[in-house]
Amino acid sequence: MKQQTVRHVLTDIIGEWGLWQLNIVVFAISLHIFMAINSLSVAFYAPTIKYWCADNNNNTIIGDVVNNQFHLICDRQGLASLSQSLYMFGRALGGVIFGCLSDRFGRIPILGLTLLLEIMAGLSSALAINILQFTIARTVLGFVANGRYLCTIMLVTECLDSKYRVHLGIVLSFGLSMGYCLLPGIAYLLPNFRHMILATIIPEFVWLLWLLWIPESPRWLIANRQWNRLERLVRQAVQMNSVSINDWQNQIKLLISQQNNENKRSYIWDVLKSPNLRRTTLIMFFTWFVNAFVYYGISLNIGDFGGNLFINFLVAGLIEFPSILLALVALKYIGRRPLVAGLMYASGLSCLAVIPFISTTTTTTTTTVWPRITIALIGKFFIGCSFNIIYPYTAEVYPTVVRQVGVATCSVAARVGSMIAPFVKELNVYTGMSVVLTIFGSLSIADGVSVHFLPETRGQQIADTIDEAEQLNSYR
Template sequence: MKFDEVLRDIGEFGRYQKRIYALLCIPCVSVGSFCMMTIVVLFTPAHRCKLPNFKNDTYAIQNAYHESLVNVTIPLSSDPTKVYEECQMYRIEGGAEFGGTLGNHSLATCTEWVYDKSVFFETFTSKANLVCGDSLKTSHIMMMYYFGVFVGDLILGLLSDKFGRKKTMYIGLVLLLLLAIAVTWAPEFYSFAVLQFLIGAVAHGSFICLAVLSMEMVGPSKRIWTGMLVQAWFAVGVTYLALVAYLTRSWQYINISVFAPCVLYLTYWWIIPESPRWLLSKGEKLKAVVIIRKTARINKAKYPEEIEYGDVSVSADKPIQEGTIWHVFRSPVLLKRFLILSLNWGVVSMTYYGVTMNASNLSGNFFLNFFLMGLAEIPGVFGGMLILDRLGRRWSNGGSMILGGIACLATIFPVLFGNDNLHGLTTFLAFLGKMSASAAFAIVYMFTAELLPTVVRTASMGACSCSARIGAMLAPYIAKSGELIGGRFGSVEPLLIFGALSIIAGLLNFLLPETNKQKLPDTIEEGEVFGRRNISKGNGKEMIIKNPVENT
């Protein structure tokens, strides 16, 4: 019997699979927190130069003499959103506190700063003074993290295929715990950046194993739901991060609050089974049968009598020719589709992470904005699931990206032409942009898997995933550009970039064929004719090469 046939007999998503799936979703919450952690711990508080010879200098001015001294030693900012210049102060001859001459002064670059503590008591940015000339270092750290995601997806993906989903997932979660403990006491920029790179690699690499294992344990009719719902738990991790950040207000305590639950995952070695599908693909049929029997027993289903020891497989009904990613590059039709999909992956990833990173630039409460950006993912994922079959993959993905792009672009009106009373509208538009990006992110996984032929599906998905990581690496620099520009325009400039790119990528979706309820292509030849239009030479009439609707 084929493994999918066995699952139909013993339960595609029975009690045992639900139990395992629930356990697999819990680490997804932690991974979601880690993937957005740098946005919180690298938050840049309002700051100004530290006044010389004032041991108890704070950002808040508490007496008139102190305030008058600040006004003569630190120039007022030309940016209406800031009080003082953040990186320069006046150098007064003789020193103001010793009766120096105020008329003769020049601007000097700060070497020490004081920070506003109304949002966070301390972040790694304020601890390491990553401001002014070093402000781009925060973007470098974020880029290192998402570059780690890029590397981790490739390496842990290969290890998962070779050594198993369970082993790779477990090693990744153990390393995540150890690295998270280490980064909490990182002493300076370089060690912090390297540790964030490693955390990105093992966190998201483990998430890939979790997602694959959760889909391989269930039957075909439930695979879409389990695969997409995993991403909703990822969103729960973002909202959890917002909550602990609000309660603790210190980057080290935030790290501890996020890595502490990871201790529970040490027990997963004895709880989570290996993927029976992977075991069968590696010829470990007896081990797979043990798990299948246990699944049937807990699901209270009758074990198929046709299965003797190891008499089950995952092979296709007929052998399919081998293919590589180079077959895609040599085919003009497949290459065009691959490039459009790659652009979609890159832009949607850039928008997905970038809109959340831009939460610090939006007016209003930072924690509320960040919480809403995480919360937006949940209706985004569920909305994507609802429209996926009703509107089709092309309209669902393209429409989500265009809607999100319009929402991001629309923020320019309340920010530049409105007043502070409209910051709620700005937050709502950013929320809508993040929700749409979340829906598009969930949909593009399926659209890509269905559109590209079976023989190159895995390789193409991996290449498109690389595009997504490149988009994520660019996101912090675009978000930081708004901070560097400053003013009202700086708060919306990143959203304008994300919005414009989302609309362009969304429109390009309509150059792709629909895959909903179609027999999917297996070979390169089938992929090339899938959804294409030809002109009949006999009568000059247009003939569409249709794909029969699947009966399964």
Template sequence: MNWLPFLISGSFCQLFMVVEVPHHCDTSWILAVGPNLTEEEQLNLTLPRGPDGHFEQCSMFSPVDWDLDSILAYGLNHTEKCSSGWVYPSEQPPSLLTEFDLVCDRKDLNDIAQAIYMAGLLLGSMIFGPLSDRIGRRPVVLISVFLQGLFGLGIAFVPHFYVYMAFRCVVGASVSGITMTLLALATEWIGVSSRPNAVLTSHCCFAIGQMILAGLSYGIRNWRLLEIAGSALIFAFFFCMGLPMDCKWKKSWTWASFSCSDSLSFCVLKLKPEKEVKSGSFLDLFRKKHLLKVTLIMSCAWFVNSFVYYGLSLNVTNFGLDIYLTQLAFGAVEIPARFACIFTLQRFGRRKTQAVLLVLSGLVCLIITGIPEDQPVATTVLATIGKFAASASFSTSYVYAAELFPTVVRQTGVGLCSVSARVAGILAPLVRLLGQHHRAIPMAVFGSAPVLGGLLCILLPETCGTDLADDTGDGHPPAQVGAGAASAVGTWAASAGGAPWMCWGFL
């Protein structure tokens, strides 16, 4: 399995494109009557000062048609919002904030753009989930990677911010197609004993991608060049990536014969159909009682997990420490979080792991609400712990959901859970806007939801050590399996779309 597309996902690159910089209203109008004014004199005459003694960033004195002597004698008293744009430090590299004026009344566009990107993830879940069940996993992955690279490159040349948001929406949809479909391939091709390892490896690549992003953003401060660099990596992955054949879930198969040729270094696996498996549909997720419970609770778990994960991730600019170091720490902490899952999922099972991690991530956010604003180190440490728990919980959700849903509706079920997660991703940046009323409100919301979701997970069945269910007819968890090799063969055989089926590879 090739996890390279996970390295550059584009989920958090906007964080480094909208870094806060000093700014003030453009008051160059006064230079028409006082061309010899210094910058300090110009600002003293045209900008009001706030309670802290600094110039206001979003208001200015109203322009007048007086001469300079009258302005100096009487001063300016009436204020208004910036009407001629803003002025930024000349040494500041081009960023989304400076190029599209994402300040003052336009400041909320930053979070709205993040929400639109998350809406793209939702759109991708709705499109690529069912599509991969119809045309196969491999074509969907290749299409998604190509779209991500193409529109990511297009973002570097957009002339308007609204075009930027539209392109980011397409990138989000392609990212969703990649993550969901590679998950399905990993689950369907690998046996029970290695199933969590394969999925969690993909998530480790995602964490490494966050660290790479922090390094790229630190070295490339021009946002357009940063987009070009990231898109170039995506295109490199597109041409270098190798994927296995797709799985066609139409029939269940049993062994007929197995032969190997040492001289040619390949094997031929001949299978024969054992029984017809009735195909499933989206409605089966709600028509059957046991699937309804799984669908509702897992959708809720994915929702709250995504809610707290993105709530913490998108807040790196507000924790008070260097944004590049914070992002590096956030990416680094995900790697041990993913590997810790490999142990906890096998030792304690899926249900307990999911519930405990969700509750822990929520409690950390609730504790952050009580940390004073002048304690950025304590806040960042707690946020890192919360990111650890949320990341581990997210990996658990992928493994758990893939095992709970039967084969014939697995991708549809996981897609529905992903839709739920994407809705939470859309809401997360919008909830951050509540911080305008009180800084503790967003973290209180982000903390309460996963605690409730974690408690609901206790009602789910345990799937640790069980084989994948083929159809929707059984109301109980799949039976325990024997050796990992037998499970792998069973999963492999069940994925075949015809017989004989040839698998080429080194022995």
């Protein structure tokens, strides 16, 4: 008889799905709204503006945006992009540090801490008196926000049965998409960047209170032998899910006995020692970098394609929903490798297809603006779909013993791409949008080629050990 695992026992005791799990998932999805707003709001509070530098004291900028409040023109024009880049740097750092802290102290304490610090950092950025304070506050905001974001994902992952986890990252993207769509409306109603930040930060107090009704991860409690807390959690969960608790004490004892037989901890350098896994890791690094760079490069600079910034942004946000649905359906019927490669090719070709509508005209007309906006949004649709798919794909190529650290390391590569993306605005000013789109298109196509050297994991048994993963990653 097959030995019961922690997953099976938790499923047998708590149940695969019920109100207990629903509360956690809705909390996570709704909380993701703020991540999208924090990451993309720079498009509205520091938009591309026209100015002249004949007089360093000129006051031709209008509006209550960061550029005006802190005089970010001429030799200071790159400081707004720098603040966004440092925000992304904070995200990269926060994911690693708070990931370790949540492993040590639990998911819920770190969620509470990061939520509180996120609110404080947001308030500081809204009340900033100069660009230095604003940049520091934004960096801290990125640091704690991504720690909260990844900790939320870990909590949901550890509270759901495995059959729901396959599409977990994609489903949680609905929260990001909702934030994407809400942002232009908030920015339109509150053009003052300080008011806009306050309107999106203060509501987080609701989620801070909601956290009081969110349980600790049962897997974390098991891993840290918090048996009394686990017993209380189980009683609460089975009551919410209306599940029988017959003989659950014996199953808890089974969990205790299994703790002495857990796999030895492995690290990312163990992956780099294995040739096939090393190749896969390097390709995944490049894939995550390109996805983040192109996705944020288009998203943060959507206004530069012409037309109305608010309408462009809203449509770009709405496009996120069909891209999520496509990812969910495609994962079920199409192999990961051809799917990601095809999406990268499509995104790259879409970016290149915009160039004729830019390079052949020097005036902004309806006949040239809408084709380039439409094609650019099609490219964003494909890169967004790819971004959603590489999360579960990456988790499948790594073995259980390093899966979390593998995905987290790839996420750092994505943060590097998102750190560079804000400076696309300056690159556009000095070289033109055609150069920017050529870079986007070339990188996407190059990544599509590299994806062909990844293993196909659809229908494959997921590896648990380094040796099993090495064999899986040798599959062509």
